Amino acid sequence: MTIKTKNCQPGHFYAVGVGPGAPDLITLRAAGLIESADTVIVPRSELAGESLALLTIRDLIDEQEVIEHVYPMKRDSSRTRSCWAEVAAEVAARVSAGLAVVQVTIGDPMVYSTSSYLLESLVDLLPAECIHVVPGISAFQATASVLGEPLTLQEDRLNIMPATDMDAVARALECCETLVLYKVGPRLRQLGALLESRNLLDRARLACYVEQQGREAIFRNFRDALADDSHGYMSTVVVRLGRRSWEQTPSMGKVV
């Protein structure tokens, strides 16, 4: 590989996205930073036996200090924030002592990620110029690639949201051409009923654990997915509702 990667700077912090789980979907920048870090913070959900982020980057770990941080999975903002504030204090102490600290996160650090809580706290503890974020491939992108079906073209609108509140999902179906739903697992049948009532079952796909070796399950036929409701937390649904072409849309100026 002839592309130069950046090393960490001493006394800096990096929130680094490592993509959906396949080690080769890490960016060159992320790999270079992880390899040159003094300390790597690895999040693990309290329900997981092992950290998916650590599994993804294990071939990049050599002599770095690895701190596994177990975070709560409860829908409790104040508990979540206080938990990440503790990690932030640990990070700030190391960074202030001149160490380079990387926090890795599955997916992208700016899209439904634990990194956001850590960054919120770090902003008060470190100078802004010592805080960096590196994007990563998000599960919806990996899902679209595995399916080989474009998410958006021309004037299409893409809507991404958790599938927690079916009323909100129903409203979203009215205002985009492609809807991506995360965290569908326990609500798969409710979602199936909603899609069926709108005659949209044929337009929906489900991907579970996409790009996670040995666990990936892809359902191009949503009815097959509905037959088994054991699909886990890391599931992504893509509903391709329609297309909004250039010709259908008023152009408000020269498109250059």
Next chain:
Amino acid sequence: MTIKTKNCQPGHFYAVGVGPGAPDLITLRAAGLIESADTVIVPRSELAGESLALLTIRDLIDEQEVIEHVYPMKRDSSRTRSCWAEVAAEVAARVSAGLAVVQVTIGDPMVYSTSSYLLESLVDLLPAECIHVVPGISAFQATASVLGEPLTLQEDRLNIMPATDMDAVARALECCETLVLYKVGPRLRQLGALLESRNLLDRARLACYVEQQGREAIFRNFRDALADDSHGYMSTVVVRLGRRSWEQTPSMGKVV
């Protein structure tokens, strides 16, 4: 780097996203495929002097055949599709002869990308198992990382669309917590007026040519951006409208 990357298989085609422009935001998988390809198809807009995708991957090019394909920038679906159908025929001829062909594209191949047109045509010319797609970092992700501002947390809804039709933009402001607008360039002032009328100027950011060396311009203050309307085609606006927390949203089952 100790992570193994995949080589191309002979007689296969790969649509490969290379991210926003910085060579080190390429994934390891994309780099391995580009390096091992027989032929690399590089798109260039008819208005650009050089291909941004080629600039991004130039350090990965050695003895591969490079075909630069100039594509139209007009909002004309049938001209665009017939242009890409020609490329598809060229690709299919090479792949059928046993060559490994990669098409590179800036950003992600499934998000507003020229790859989508090529894939549409290739589906009729090659067996499905010989067509592969590799995701790439999209400009909105690079923008959020450079800004250091999370796009979504908890129950937030993210909406991504081109800024072509201001009525559609106005409607989108009502149904998400974060709005990402692409292709804002020539409509920047119209957008500024809309945001000002909703008292949202302080919540908007503009990034031009993000992660493109020497060209990147970031406006955390949208009013500064409005002072100069020369911002180009590759511009991304992020509007952070609000937050939708776990506590505000009905939970429709156990979140695991």
